[in-house]
Amino acid sequence: MDSQAYASATDTLPAEHGHPPFLRHHFESVSQQREAANFGMWVFLLTEVMFFGGMFCAYLIFRNWYHPAFVAGSNTLDITLGTTNTAVLIASSFTMAMSVYAAEIRRRGMLMFFLACTIVLGFVFLGIKGVEYHQKFVDHHVPGPSFSIEEFVHPSNPKALALTPDMAEKTQLYFSLYFLMTGMHALHMIIGISLLFFLLWRAYQGAYTEGHVMPIENFGLYWHFVDIIWIFLFPLLYLISRYR
Amino acid sequence: MSSTIISLPDQTTARLPRKSYLNQEYGLKSWLLTGDHKRIAILYLISITFFFIIGGILAGLIRMELLTPAADLMATDTYNKVFSMHGIIMIFLFLVPSVPATIGNFLIPLMVGARDLAFPKINLLSWYLYVIGGIFILAAMVLGGVDTGWTFTTPLSTHYLNTHVVTAAMGIFIAGFASIFTGLNFIVTVHRMRCPGMTWFRLPLFVWGHYATSIIMILGTPVLAITLVLVAMERLFDIGVFDPTKGGDPLLFQHLFWFYSHPAVYIMILPGMAVISEVISTFSRKRVFGYTAVAFSSVAIAVFGFLVWEHHMFIMGVSQYSALVFSLLTMLVAVPSAIKIFNWAMTMYQGSITFETPMLYAFGFFGLFTIGGLTGVFLATMGMDIHLTETYFVVAHFHFVMVGGMLMAYLAGIHFWWPKMTGRMYPEAISKLAAVVTFIGFIVTFFPQFLLGYLGMPRRYAAYPADFQVLNVFSTAGASILGIGYLLPLFYLPWSLIYGKIAGDNPWQATGLEWQIQSPPLTENFVEIPIMDHEAYDYEWLANKTQHEVQTVG
Ligand code: HEM
Ligand SMILES: [Cu+2]
Numbered sequence: 001m002d003s004q005a006y007a008s009a010t011d012t013l014p015a016e017h018g019h020p021p022f023l024r025h026h027f028e029s030v031s032q033q034r035e036a037a038n039f040g041m042w043v044f045l046l047t048e049v050m051f052f053g054g055m056f057c058a059y060l061i062f063r064n065w066y067h068p069a070f071v072a073g074s075n076t077l078d079i080t081l082g083t084t085n086t087a088v089l090i091a092s093s094f095t096m097a098m099s100v101y102a103a104e105i106r107r108r109g110m111l112m113f114f115l116a117c118t119i120v121l122g123f124v125f126l127g128i129k130g131v132e133y134h135q136k137f138v139d140h141h142v143p144g145p146s147f148s149i150e151e152f153v154h155p156s157n158p159k160a161l162a163l164t165p166d167m168a169e170k171t172q173l174y175f176s177l178y179f180l181m182t183g184m185h186a187l188h189m190i191i192g193i194s195l196l197f198f199l200l201w202r203a204y205q206g207a208y209t210e211g212h213v214m215p216i217e218n219f220g221l222y223w224h225f226v227d228i229i230w231i232f233l234f235p236l237l238y239l240i241s242r243y244r
Numbered sequence: 245m246s247s248t249i250i251s252l253p254d255q256t257t258a259r260l261p262r263k264s265y266l267n268q269e270y271g272l273k274s275w276l277l278t279g280d281h282k283r284i285a286i287l288y289l290i291s292i293t294f295f296f297i298i299g300g301i302l303a304g305l306i307r308m309e310l311l312t313p314a315a316d317l318m319a320t321d322t323y324n325k326v327f328s329m330h331g332i333i334m335i336f337l338f339l340v341p342s343v344p345a346t347i348g349n350f351l352i353p354l355m356v357g358a359r360d361l362a363f364p365k366i367n368l369l370s371w372y373l374y375v376i377g378g379i380f381i382l383a384a385m386v387l388g389g390v391d392t393g394w395t396f397t398t399p400l401s402t403h404y405l406n407t408h409v410v411t412a413a414m415g416i417f418i419a420g421f422a423s424i425f426t427g428l429n430f431i432v433t434v435h436r437m438r439c440p441g442m443t444w445f446r447l448p449l450f451v452w453g454h455y456a457t458s459i460i461m462i463l464g465t466p467v468l469a470i471t472l473v474l475v476a477m478e479r480l481f482d483i484g485v486f487d488p489t490k491g492g493d494p495l496l497f498q499h500l501f502w503f504y505s506h507p508a509v510y511i512m513i514l515p516g517m518a519v520i521s522e523v524i525s526t527f528s529r530k531r532v533f534g535y536t537a538v539a540f541s542s543v544a545i546a547v548f549g550f551l552v553w554e555h556h557m558f559i560m561g562v563s564q565y566s567a568l569v570f571s572l573l574t575m576l577v578a579v580p581s582a583i584k585i586f587n588w589a590m591t592m593y594q595g596s597i598t599f600e601t602p603m604l605y606a607f608g609f610f611g612l613f614t615i616g617g618l619t620g621v622f623l624a625t626m627g628m629d630i631h632l633t634e635t636y637f638v639v640a641h642f643h644f645v646m647v648g649g650m651l652m653a654y655l656a657g658i659h660f661w662w663p664k665m666t667g668r669m670y671p672e673a674i675s676k677l678a679a680v681v682t683f684i685g686f687i688v689t690f691f692p693q694f695l696l697g698y699l700g701m702p703r704r705y706a707a708y709p710a711d712f713q714v715l716n717v718f719s720t721a722g723a724s725i726l727g728i729g730y731l732l733p734l735f736y737l738p739w740s741l742i743y744g745k746i747a748g749d750n751p752w753q754a755t756g757l758e759w760q761i762q763s764p765p766l767t768e769n770f771v772e773i774p775i776m777d778h779e780a781y782d783y784e785w786l787a788n789k790t791q792h793e794v795q796t797v798g
Contacts, residue, residue: 026768032436035436036363036432036437040362040363040366043431046462046463047424047463050464051466052470053467053470054470061496062492062493144482169490170491173491173492176483176484176485177485180477180485
């Protein structure tokens with residue numbers, strides 16, 4: 001209530017004197033502030049690309065060297081869950097885009113609704129991921145002392161190719177990368193969801209529907225980025241030679 | 245000295261400005277929660293000095309051990325820990341943030357005509373991350389040390405050592421984000437915060453240098469971060485990515501590590517070059533010769549610096565064809581550095597040169613960096629490298645560029661902008677002495693190491709054959725001189741905070757925007773955002789302006 005009253009008060013001030021409350025003192029204008037923040041986010045996402053790039057590089061090399069092991073490892077993943085998760089993430093990107101739109105047209109209720117949707121979808125994703133991780137524990141496919149190559153040397157599925165023990169050992173590397181990359185992705189999701197809670201709380205106070213769209217916009221960029229990472233991870237990890 | 249251009253204000257009437265960023269607010273809290281880039285620069289200055297002292301003490305221990313051929317001062321594995329911690333602290337906690345986070349932080353907004361960096365809170369966060377990273381690294385040291393060298397070579401670091409690799413890696417990871425945030429802030433500031441009239445080619449070369457550095461910081465540092473995460477994972481969960489017994493590849497670690505760490509050496513030199521451009525121009529009273537060439541050579545270094553990392557791996561079993569390519573590229577990357585050197589030389593040519601302390605340090609930089617860079621080209625030649633790698637020749641090479649280059653430039657910068665930062669002059673005579681002592685100490689310390697390396701003394705051993713002792717004694721003696729050279733500023737600079745002469749706005753008669761405002765500056769930097777209506781290093785503009793002021797005042 002208060003914050004809305006505050007916002008409408010500044011709106012009525014003459015343009016030359018009325019610095020909106022969100023304009024930081026070191027910027028000359030709102031547009032400069034907005035552009036700077038936006039640009040900053042893009043630069044940050046560039047660093048994220050490099051961060052994930054290291055893992056993708058490792059993935060490419062080992063996939064090249066141990067292709068049969070990677071195919072075998074990939075085929076143990078649950079494609080239905082993976083596809084569902086992809087859909088969930090894309091949906092969450094949509095709700096996030098709607099949140100930005102809601103902030104732009106200054107509708108607080110709508111903004112909160114879509115932020116909440118994004119949070120829910122984020123949790124659904126993590127939940128499904130949790131189920132998948134759990135399955136790997138049950139199957140002894142988590143790298144480490146309990147790792148078992150049994151399934152790859154003597155596959156239970158008669159159609160699957162059996163690997164030599166030597167190549168089967170390399171599936172461990174596949175699962176290492178699987179856990180690393182999806183884990184790092186999930187970590188980004190968790191950070192994103194925490195930020196979403198913060199944004200939701202601020203939106204509840206009326207923070208972003210008075211012209212100060214930038215934080216929502218910027219967070220949207222981050223969220224889409226995390227989404228895109230998954231769009232790369234999904235085919236690389238789940239779909240290797242699946243229909244060959 | 246009649247020839248100098250120092251224009252100190254009349255001592256009897258001089259006053260420090262009534263209000264400045266230093267006395268805007270008082271108390272520890274006003275510093276620890278500040279968003280002011282100038283105060284954050286001071287926070288950084290104090291903390292990197294702290295780590296420099298620790299790293300310096302470790303260096304002293306190394307040199308003391310190497311005084312005699314036998315490993316007698318400390319056990320050999322203690323020695324390993326000492327040189328590893330020396331390297332880690334000096335590189336990640338001193339050299340990487342040295343110029344950018346202190347002088348750069350202080351000056352970039354002033355030079356582009358902005359009130360602050362684009363993201364003051366992220367700037368403060370960067371300092372906190374740096375400090376937390378530093379604490380991790382200190383913790384690793386106190387808890388028992390790390391003995392992998394600063395390069396964390398796998399599988400040594402992942403499988404064979406039971407030291408605090410993970411703690412140290414965490415520290416570097418966190419401090420890495422401090423440097424990413426600094427770079428991000430600089431890039432956005434340069435793009436979005438320039439004052440009216442400040443086109444890209446009116447930016448001081450200092451800003452260009454830092455812009456190039458920032459590119460490396462944001463593109464390289466994340467790769468180091470993920471590499472260290474992988475090392476930690478390898479230690480904690482045995483994931484096997486770097487473990488040959490599981491099909492992993494230790495060379496992959498080398499590739500990832502040097503993909504950051506070679507560009508990182510340019511993080512450690514470009515800001516130094518940025519300082520030198522300003523100093524050389526100011527004390528030659530000439531526009532930097534070939535401004536655009538110098539500006540673009542910074543960017544070229546940043547770009548090509550990413551394409552040469554394999555020269556650290558020539559003997560590690562990489563393909564000889566790729567080694568050939570990387571050897572060639574490495575030689576090419578020396579070209580932009582050479583462009584800078586030649587342009588600075590041309591700047592001084594026929595300039596009216598004066599020998600202020602920053603200029604003395606800049607001369608030191610000149611000679612030492614040139615030697616360092618040229619020996620880099622020796623090392624880029626594969627045949628030479630097989631003989632010289634892992635010897636003291638490499639140690640001498642990188643100390644010439646990092647200590648002789650960057651540290652000299654850092655000290656040049658600190659002296660040059662000291663009056664702007666504090667409002668007071670450093671004592672002139674003793675600081676000149678310090679510059680000369682540093683130079684002499686440096687040469688005596690590190691030149692013998694070229695010879696040692698050439699004769700075959702390997703690096704990273706506590707003991708060596710008795711034949712090498714004479715040169716090692718030289719080196720240790722030089723290190724003591726060098727130590728004195730570094731200790732002097734540690735005393736006279738704080739001294740000058742109280743007893744130094746009052747500097748006035750523009751003691752060097754320099755042209756940068758930062759010199760046209762009061763020293764020390766106001767918290768908001770400019771009373772009104774300036775309008776840039778002249779080129780960088782336009783001494784005529786300055787002369788006109790000063791004359792105009794004299795006329796209007798008189
Ligand atoms: C100017 C052109 C340069 C060239 C051509 C060059 C070349 C090289 C080469 C080939 C090596 C590998 C030697 C070996 O391990 O066998 C090397 C090592 C090194 N260089 Fe440079 N370098 C240059 C400039 C620099 C600069 C500016 C810095 C730092 C400010 C630097 C810092 C280092 C460091 C730290 C190492 C050793 C890393 C280690 O093994 O611990 N170099 N350089
Ligand atoms: Cu290198």
